[in-house]
Amino acid sequence: MILYGSYTSPFVRHCRVALAQSGFDFEFVEADYAMSAERSPTAKVPFFSDGDIMLTDSSSILKFVREKSGKPYLKDIQDYELFTITNTVLDTSINLFLLENEGFGPGQINYLSRQQNRIESGLNELNTRFSAESDVSLDSSLRCACFLDWALFRDRITLDGLDNLQGLLDQANQDEVFTSTAPNLT
Ligand SMILES: N[C@@H](CCC(=O)N[C@@H](CS)C(=O)NCC(=O)O)C(=O)O
Structure with a gap:
């Protein structure tokens, strides 16, 4: 799993916390404007890959990580x-x-x-x-x-x-x- 983002973004931070809580091995790669424009359709961070899966919004990344680790995501x-x-x-x-x-x-x-x-x-x-x-x-x-x-x-x-x-x-x-x-x- 690779999470791309910046250290200051609150959207990225939420994903970093969820990934750390999940216990999954993941790599964090710092992405600048040029990289996010090239890799994400919205040219924003975070974006994320896990094998063939590519996700480009903190909400879909969180849903993926929570569900993969058997935890609820937005429970009600x-x-x-x-x-x-x-x-x-x-x-x-x-x-x-x-x-x-x-x-x-x-x-x-x-x-x-x-x-x-x-x-x-x-x-x-x-x-x-x-x-x-x-x-x-x-x-x-x-x-x-x-x-x-x-x-x-x-x-x-x-x-x-x-x-x-x-x-x-x-x-x-x-x-x-x-x-x-x-x-x-x-
Ligand atoms: N809906 C997106 C919002 C992400 C977002 O706004 N990221 C900011 C950084 S905090 C960004 O990349 N902004 C770049 C820009 O607006 O050009 C998500 O939840 O991931």
């Missing part, structure tokens, strides 16, 4: 819903981050201020749906912890007043597999 509709809300907030945050690096922000483009509002409303909603006791073995919780840690690392958010999300992240940080994949360890 609420787990799935939380995963997808988190993904939308994460995608939006990354989109804004990349655009701001190119000099475009919410101050200049209306759509980007809607994107910024989406991040704020999404975070507030996630704070009501997760708790410090949320089960961090679930992929919805793990996706959220990967998002929060990335957004803090990139100074995109604060967790002031979002105590449940802070509690969820604190809980994830008890796990050595999670901490060993932190974006600041690059």
Whole structure:
């Protein structure tokens, strides 16, 4: 099994954690923009190969790894819903981050201020749906912890007043597999 990606991507991190939890032997290969444009139809990381199987999205990679190791993946509709809300907030945050690096922000483009509002409303909603006791073995919780840690690392958010999300992240940080994949360890 080979996982291709970057050390800072939260999508890649989630796959690294799942692979480490599975106990499967896998190789991690750093992929730059040129390699991902050549190997993935969406020109994004992560992408993954296992023999003839080629997967190009963190969600399909996670489903493959969880099922191959006999573990549940998004066990019920609420787990799935939380995963997808988190993904939308994460995608939006990354989109804004990349655009701001190119000099475009919410101050200049209306759509980007809607994107910024989406991040704020999404975070507030996630704070009501997760708790410090949320089960961090679930992929919805793990996706959220990967998002929060990335957004803090990139100074995109604060967790002031979002105590449940802070509690969820604190809980994830008890796990050595999670901490060993932190974006600041690059
Ligand atoms: N839906 C994809 C999203 C992956 C994604 O957005 N990856 C970012 C890195 S965190 C990327 O490769 N961005 C490159 C670009 O936007 O050009 C997944 O879940 O794998």
